Amino acid sequence: MTRPGTRLRSIARRFCNRETMERLIDPAIADLQCEHADARRAGARWRAGGVLIAGYLAVLKVVAIGAGRASIRDRSTADGDAIGRTVRFAAIATTSFTALFVSVPLRQALATLHLGTDSLIRLTVYLVPQALAVAVPMGMVFGVLSGGAPTRRSRRTSVLLMFGASLTTLLLVGWLMPEGNQAYRETMFALINGVEPHGRLALGTNELTLGGLRQLTRDQFVLPLIASRRSFDFHSRLALAFAPLALGQFALGISSGRRRAAGVLTVGMLGLAGCFAYYLLMYYANAAMYRAPFAVSEHVPPIIAAWLPNLAFWVSALLLHLRTRRRSAADPSRHDGGPRSEDRPAVPQA
Amino acid sequence: MPARNAPSLPPKEALILELLVQESELYGLQLVAASRRKLKRGTVYVTLGRMEEKGFISSRLEDAPADQGGLPRRIYAPTAFGRRVLNAYAHVTRTLMPELAR
Numbered sequence: 001m002t003r004p005g006t007r008l009r010s011i012a013r014r015f016c017n018r019e020t021m022e023r024l025i026d027p028a029i030a031d032l033q034c035e036h037a038d039a040r041r042a043g044a045r046w047r048a049g050g051v052l053i054a055g056y057l058a059v060l061k062v063v064a065i066g067a068g069r070a071s072i073r074d075r076s077t078a079d080g081d082a083i084g085r086t087v088r089f090a091a092i093a094t095t096s097f098t099a100l101f102v103s104v105p106l107r108q109a110l111a112t113l114h115l116g117t118d119s120l121i122r123l124t125v126y127l128v129p130q131a132l133a134v135a136v137p138m139g140m141v142f143g144v145l146s147g148g149a150p151t152r153r154s155r156r157t158s159v160l161l162m163f164g165a166s167l168t169t170l171l172l173v174g175w176l177m178p179e180g181n182q183a184y185r186e187t188m189f190a191l192i193n194g195v196e197p198h199g200r201l202a203l204g205t206n207e208l209t210l211g212g213l214r215q216l217t218r219d220q221f222v223l224p225l226i227a228s229r230r231s232f233d234f235h236s237r238l239a240l241a242f243a244p245l246a247l248g249q250f251a252l253g254i255s256s257g258r259r260r261a262a263g264v265l266t267v268g269m270l271g272l273a274g275c276f277a278y279y280l281l282m283y284y285a286n287a288a289m290y291r292a293p294f295a296v297s298e299h300v301p302p303i304i305a306a307w308l309p310n311l312a313f314w315v316s317a318l319l320l321h322l323r324t325r326r327r328s329a330a331d332p333s334r335h336d337g338g339p340r341s342e343d344r345p346a347v348p349q350a
Numbered sequence: 351m352p353a354r355n356a357p358s359l360p361p362k363e364a365l366i367l368e369l370l371v372q373e374s375e376l377y378g379l380q381l382v383a384a385s386r387r388k389l390k391r392g393t394v395y396v397t398l399g400r401m402e403e404k405g406f407i408s409s410r411l412e413d414a415p416a417d418q419g420g421l422p423r424r425i426y427a428p429t430a431f432g433r434r435v436l437n438a439y440a441h442v443t444r445t446l447m448p449e450l451a452r
Binding site for chain 1: 377378379390391392393395396398399402414418419420421422423424
């Protein structure tokens with residue numbers, strides 16, 4: 001039987017350095033194992049269960065504190081602050097793009113309407129989710145390109161960040177953006193017509209939540225083209241949620257091949273090129289499916305077309321990764337894995 | 351010679367030092383039990399690690415019983431410096447705040 005805390009310890013080793021493991025995590029787990037063994041030996045099964053729960057919670061807290069404190073501090077040094085730079089640049093890029101994407105429709109509204117401060121604030125708030133839904137994936141590209149990935153550990157942390165960004169984008173495109181879009185439309189309706197709309201305005205595709213879009217795909221349509229279109233809309237929305245993961249992996253593939261972090265100009269160029277390529281793939285996948293001269297929706301499943309940009313970027317990322325591995329194997333001095341001894345602390349497993 | 355800051359002794363660290371001076375050697379979990387819920391098992395190891403960095407306490411690994419196995423346990427003891435800091439802290443507390451002195 002595995003001793004309590006063994007799995008948690010192996011997880012903690014991924015995030016914490018050797019010193020943190022020896023000083024914080026291991027003592028907590030050793031005490032947990034000892035207390036649990038005492039309770040079992042005494043035949044107190046319920047107490048042993050209680051000890052286990054309390055112990056696990058305590059160890060989790062220690063892991064969180066340890067990972068957040070010493071490990072990140074040491075990791076920053078070992079990885080040349082790669083993760084810190086990734087997070088900083090991603091945050092800066094996301095904020096900048098959000099401001100840009102909010103400002104465009106707001107300027108249009110300001111040009112045609114006389115908006116009070118209250119209306120301006122409300123419209124801004126309603127526009128933020130849709131702006132963020134596009135800005136977060138873009139920010140991820142710029143962040144990863146800026147931070148680089150000098151070690152295996154920093155690459156793993158970057159991938160975790162991408163997962164976090166994807167979950168955030170899923171929340172945005174799935175629920176917050178449709179609500180924001182609808183609120184924006186209704187506010188604009190009231191501002192333009194001088195009266196509040198009677199009830200809710202009819203929802204367009206962009207105002208439907210993921211659940212609503214999913215429901216549409218289940219409806220029966222006479223025309224197969226409409227059924228295909230609904231399915232494409234649903235899968236496109238879902239695919240966009242995973243854009244940070246696809247774009248981020250691609251950026252990681254580029255960064256892994258570099259010994260040093262890229263300069264601002266290179267990051268800007270590569271980042272914009274990557275985002276533009278993603279947008280083009282999205283646009284042309286849509287166009288190829290439903291517009292002349294191709295209009296291949298009868299022959300291509302909508303799910304393939306909707307996920308095409310992500311698939312293309314994942315394949316590119318894989319090729320870049322393989323190229324880096326091949327180069328590293330050919331020239332060990334190019335080994336980009338950073339200080340491996342720090343990647344895997346040599347603490348004996350229990 | 352580099353200037354060193356005067357060591358600070360927050361209440362939790364003072365409590366740990368007091369317990370260790372009384373018992374001479376304790377495990378983290380024993381400290382939690384002896385503190386009567388003033389110390390939490392989720393944070394005691396972090397505090398102990400910090401105190402070790404400050405030089406107030408030292409620790410050594412003690413192998414788990416052979417029949418039980420598992421990770422070696424870490425046992426903590428006060429250093430001479432830690433004892434001096436605790437004495438100074440108790441003295442200052444008694445002098446400045448006699449109502450709080452134990």
